[in-house]
Amino acid sequence: MSTPTGSAPSHPHDRPTRTRYWVIVFAVTLAVIQYIDRVAISQAMPDIAAEMKFTDAQKGMIFSAFTLAYALFEIPTGWMGDKLGAKSVLIRVVLWWSFFTAATGWAWNYVSMLVTRFLFGAGEAGCFPNLTKALSTWLPKVDRTRAQSLMWMGARWGGASAPLLVVLVMTLVSWRAAFVVFALLGVIWAIVFAKWYRDNPKDHPKVNAAELELLKENAANASGHGNVPWRELATRPTMWLLWGQYFFLSYGWYFFVTWLPTYLRDERGLEIKSNVVMKWLAAVLEGWFSPELTLKILAAALSGTPLLFGGFGALLAGQVSSRIIARGGSVTRVRRTFGFVGLAGAASLLMASFYIRDPLLAMIAMGMAGFFNDLTLPGSWATCMDVGGKYAGTVSGSMNMMGNFGGMAGPIVVGWVLTLTNRDWQQVFVVTSIIYSLGAFCWLFIDPVTPLEKEEGKVMN
Template identity: 45%
Template sequence: MTPTRVRRQVVGIALALAILAYVQRVAISQAAGPISTDLGLDKAQMGMVFGAFGLSYALFEIPMGLSGDRLGVKKILTRLVLAWSFFTALTGAAWSLASMWVIRFLFGAGEAGCFPNLTRMLSQWLPRPERVKAQALMWACTRWGGAVTPPLVLLAINVVGWRWAFVMFGLLGVAWVLWFRRSFTENPANHPGVNEAELALLAESQALVGQSHGSWLALLLRPQALLLCVQYFCWSYVWYFFVTWMPTFLGEVHGQSAAGMAGLSVLPLLMGGLGSLTAGLLPLAIPRHTVAIICFISVAILMALVPFAPNVWVAIGLLALTAFLGDMLVPISWNQCVELGQGYTATMGAAMNMFANFSGFLAPVVGGMLLKASGNDWAPMLWLMSGVAGLGAMSWIIMGAAGTAPAVAKG
């Protein structure tokens, strides 16, 4: 009997939400100019607005991941997507720094459960070889979703203004929930379209996500779990530059117009998506910790060179290559969450993403402070990101030396 392919529909649902989440998340970076003008915000204050999302995203990661492990993906994602889409739309109603900060904080709290629960969804609906590729494709789609966002936001702002643009993006989340509720079942055995052959393919995956060894806290305190979290923090610290300060950098340092900033901002995110796909297609025999070390060292070098770029094309080329190499780390890291977490897959992913989004809070805030303190000199911000990438390389070196890094991606 040929297996049915309902699991591919599930992958489509996951990819759509991953793209949507990044479109809603990245929109504010392109709208930073008109928001700052309308609300009278300086760079340090705009950095606080950017950072509000990262702070709440980090704080609510583990509670949202635990909720998904205990309540199921369908219940938790329905509630979360409706909540964060509401606050996406409400962004357009902000009238001050305080109101914008609170709205973005609550938006981040909603999005906190997205990727840990999507990882659990893919883990229970895909056999291991397909899961590795699906993780790579999902993260590629997040970057590509982010890549198309700048021109979409610019178009929306020009047509309806930045306030109504956020309302439009919020409505997309409601549409996704309607599709999800009608199409997804928690257990493959309960889906009317799944035959016995497809269930047999998913038997091992169902067993994996059903295993729990000890408490979730004991899992998170294991050395390999902590090191995995630290290295993800380091890449995220660099990555948040692309969706917060990069358009402003291109405008101020390299004289780009709003259209130029939007167009060039697409390139690093497109290259990041290709990096994620590349990681998923690497031969299984290549040690993943070696790939991670090489990527982090390369990122550190490239970011250190960006302040010396003689023109915008060299600068965007360095940033695009940084995104490509750095995003190769993403599917490697998330697949390791499944192997470590098992029955606590969403919780392990939430912990790792929590560290990442503490960096999402720190990076734009610290960046704004450095710009203000240095009189708009961008070099200190970029060099700090270079140093953080070096710390990421050290984390993987320690994992490899201790025998806790994944030698190959299990498939």
């Protein structure tokens, strides 16, 4: 075995270095930044809409412009990572979306905002497929589900912090300047990542021979290639089911990061202080802030609940499933169980949250819907890694593409339903719960372990 560039020869009995775990740190950090940049607009939208006179339908289209681009560019950016390596693609897309995060604050009308959010989505599309590509290269299989759970925990907690972060930043600067502040986070990440990361672990000076031995099964994943078995990808039933469940999951989940702040303000705004705990918190905050800002802070904190709980769901699913599998449990059975229970639970709890009148208890129920939603995530993305192999970037990109078509449809449908029903939020919750249930059904039949290629260079028939 070759010795990593710049490192001293390792004795066969040396303990493996732990350089690989820094890739998880980079993944989690970028996931946090990506979700802060993505979710910020949902909290800022009431102020944006008031300034630019956007209708509900226009707000839905702006939310969906991002997800349309995000979906369309998933496969191209995932394929680019497979062909060119994750490093160059990640640096490019992070700098791209950071620019258009700042540009969101420069928009002057509906069309300019629509175009900016579309271009922003085109950049963010490359994030998770290429992080998945990096993890499939740098981590042994036993660590992959756990790594995905940590990455998605970071993503959700970044999204959970975004509403409150936006409100607090907007107390100091305008909503326009706030987007410039958030853009700087991605620029800093890209600079540090460019200096540290290597597409192939053997090229990193901090990796010793013992750690390379742990990663030898990933050697094919590190090489660049573009010969994706598209026919196998497009004709395998499991891929369609995997795409379907992620479409349905994302349709439901995007409610939390687009329309939820509006729902809380319009439907629940007068009720937020009716809960004893919330009333006490309001009294404390009003010692520092105005009643109007206090209400915004409480609403922002509540709107982050589904993502906060979702982070715990992703973490729990990754840790528990990894331990069960390590003890000999069936990978297929474990992933199907978490997928089905997760989406079925999200459907039930989301609907229940609408009928619970106490605002804090209602948001706990909605938070638990987010928790169950994210029980599905580690298994979904680990499936892309196991099924995709050296094509993990393309496979995960295809799944995320379908998911974001669902994410694109969700905000538009909510806008239409509100318009057609004279803002009847109950119908929004009914439709979303049904969609979640369809995703649960898909998981009963997914084969999460059989790869596109049984062995190097041989595509399955």
